[in-house]
Amino acid sequence: MTHEELEESVPLYAAGALDRTERQALEAHLLSGCASCHSALKDYQSVAALLPLGLSPTSPPRSLKATIMAGRNLAPIPAEATPTEPARPSLEPGEWMDHLFPPVAPARSLSLPWALGLATLLIVGVGGYLAWKITAQRAVDTSKIQQLEASLQEKSTMLAAVHREVGDQAKALAELRNEMHQRMNEAAEAKEQLAQREAELEDTRVQLSRQVRARTVRTPQDELATLLRIPNVKAVALTGSDMAKRAAGFLLYDSQTQNVWLYSVNLPECRAGTTYQLWAIHDKPMSIGTFQMDRGVTTHLLVKKVPSFADAKTFAVSLEPSGGRPQPTGPMYLLSRS
Amino acid sequence: MIEPALLDRVVKGDQQAFSQLYDHSSTLLFTLAVRILGNHEEAAELLQDVYLEVWRKVSRYDVGRGTPVAWLVTLTKSRAIDRLRARAARGYRATNSLEEGTAAQVVDLGPSPLETQADQELRIAVGAAVAGLPQAQQQAIQLAYYEGLSHAEIATRLNQPIGTVKTRIKLGMSKLRDGLREWWNHGELR
Numbered sequence: 001m002t003h004e005e006l007e008e009s010v011p012l013y014a015a016g017a018l019d020r021t022e023r024q025a026l027e028a029h030l031l032s033g034c035a036s037c038h039s040a041l042k043d044y045q046s047v048a049a050l051l052p053l054g055l056s057p058t059s060p061p062r063s064l065k066a067t068i069m070a071g072r073n074l075a076p077i078p079a080e081a082t083p084t085e086p087a088r089p090s091l092e093p094g095e096w097m098d099h100l101f102p103p104v105a106p107a108r109s110l111s112l113p114w115a116l117g118l119a120t121l122l123i124v125g126v127g128g129y130l131a132w133k134i135t136a137q138r139a140v141d142t143s144k145i146q147q148l149e150a151s152l153q154e155k156s157t158m159l160a161a162v163h164r165e166v167g168d169q170a171k172a173l174a175e176l177r178n179e180m181h182q183r184m185n186e187a188a189e190a191k192e193q194l195a196q197r198e199a200e201l202e203d204t205r206v207q208l209s210r211q212v213r214a215r216t217v218r219t220p221q222d223e224l225a226t227l228l229r230i231p232n233v234k235a236v237a238l239t240g241s242d243m244a245k246r247a248a249g250f251l252l253y254d255s256q257t258q259n260v261w262l263y264s265v266n267l268p269e270c271r272a273g274t275t276y277q278l279w280a281i282h283d284k285p286m287s288i289g290t291f292q293m294d295r296g297v298t299t300h301l302l303v304k305k306v307p308s309f310a311d312a313k314t315f316a317v318s319l320e321p322s323g324g325r326p327q328p329t330g331p332m333y334l335l336s337r338s
Numbered sequence: 339m340i341e342p343a344l345l346d347r348v349v350k351g352d353q354q355a356f357s358q359l360y361d362h363s364s365t366l367l368f369t370l371a372v373r374i375l376g377n378h379e380e381a382a383e384l385l386q387d388v389y390l391e392v393w394r395k396v397s398r399y400d401v402g403r404g405t406p407v408a409w410l411v412t413l414t415k416s417r418a419i420d421r422l423r424a425r426a427a428r429g430y431r432a433t434n435s436l437e438e439g440t441a442a443q444v445v446d447l448g449p450s451p452l453e454t455q456a457d458q459e460l461r462i463a464v465g466a467a468v469a470g471l472p473q474a475q476q477q478a479i480q481l482a483y484y485e486g487l488s489h490a491e492i493a494t495r496l497n498q499p500i501g502t503v504k505t506r507i508k509l510g511m512s513k514l515r516d517g518l519r520e521w522w523n524h525g526e527l528r
Binding site: 008011012014015016017018019042043044045046047048049050051052053054055056057058059060061064065067068069071 | 353356357360361364365366367368369370372373378381382385386389390404405407408409411412415419460461464465467468469478479482483486487488489490492503504507508511512514515518519521
């Protein structure tokens with residue numbers, strides 16, 4: 001029987017409507033310690049015990065009490081079962097509460113004819129009783145065994161269920177472990193990729209910084225473009241002398257920073273031991289700076305700070321011995337027009 | 339009402355306590371015995387057996403399994419059904435059908451002198467709860483309870499499917515439990 005069936009049989013048990021097999025099954029179940037069925041039974045037993053209150057009361061004969069009180073005085077005092085009481089194979093319907101009370105032999109009252117046959121019956125009865133008692137005892141034992149078996153069955157079922165659950169959990173655990181390994185592998189891969197990406201990023205950064213450095217090496221064109229964007233810049237054109245008719249140049253002056261830029265094109269390369277020198281001529285020539293012109297170079301830039309640019313009337317570039325001279329000594333190559 | 343303490347005194351061999359126990363329970367138990375056996379003499383005989391058994395075995399009463407009244411009622415009912423079965427086995431035809439039995443009991447309608455107001459209220463509540471059940475449920479419960487018939491025997495007797503009989507008993511008991519729960523929850527039934 002399933003637990004649900006057993007539970008459903010509780011009200012029937014209390015009403016006394018179960019047959020012996022069903023009763024034994026439920027009792028075995030109760031003995032196995034099912035708290036919910038036990039509690040339900042207690043409620044239904046309480047209902048069952050109330051039912052006679054719904055009957056119209058009938059008072060017992062007045063003499064009954066005296067008979068009982070007297071009979072009780074004759075009855076054995078010990079509050080234990082007398083050894084002659086027959087045992088019983090199972091509980092009676094609705095007797096869960098007092099199952100320790102086996103019934104006494106039915107029909108206590110003896111009529112005279114019964115009394116007359118008593119002596120004969122006693123001999124037969126004693127023998128019969130002993131045999132019956134053994135049978136009854138066996139029945140009790142059988143009943144107990146059945147109860148124990150039922151209980152054992154129930155426990156085995158529970159154990160099997162627990163085993164199943166443990167198995168399921170172990171399986172789930174193994175799955176989780178596998179998943180964890182997989183995740184760890186993935187994480188390791190991701191880490192490797194990250195390291196690779198970082199290396200790539202570092203490379204890129206290096207390349208980028210190289211590029212940036214490369215870009216900071218300004219070409220004359222870049223510089224010129226920048227200079228042309230400076231507001232209020234002053235420009236002075238220089239033209240080639242007879243020494244270098246194709247040569248030309250110009251000066252740009254930023255009054256704010258007092259910087260002078262010289263651009264020159266098509267100047268001949270400096271011979272060994274010589275250098276070009278730029279002069280600002282007011283009353284007398286004043287050296288601004290020197291620069292070299294190498295083979296194959298057509299453009300050159302010179303940047304110098306010249307505080308008195310505005311005072312100068314003429315600018316010139318001459319070829320001088322290396323290191324330059326305080327006054328121009330060599331031939332002029334570029335001259336301003338002023 | 340019967341306090342568990344009264345049974346404790348009976349356990350110790352207190353005769354006065356036993357006398358009180360009888361006074362408080364005999365009408366209920368006799369009514370029950372008459373209802374089951376349909377016979378006053380046999381009911382009186384049964385009560386003699388029951389009270390002697392109580393006197394001898396009262397120490398085995400376990401308050402955890404039910405109230406003293408529940409214990410006495412269950413014991414009396416069980417012994418009465420035993421007698422009914424033994425009688426049937428001897429071929430004795432019971433004279434009480436359900437209707438005859440009910441009619442035969444209407445002998446003493448008044449409350450017993452020892453009945454308290456709470457007892458009366460409980461008696462009325464139980465009567466009303468039983469009367470409130472559908473006739474079919476009442477009948478099935480009474481056949482099981484007072485005549486000791488199993489659900490299969492009731493089904494045969496009423497010519498109804500076993501499932502129907504089981505359902506009637508379950509529903510009926512369940513309604514009675516719900517309707518009367520407050521009486522034992524509040525400790526009225528003792």
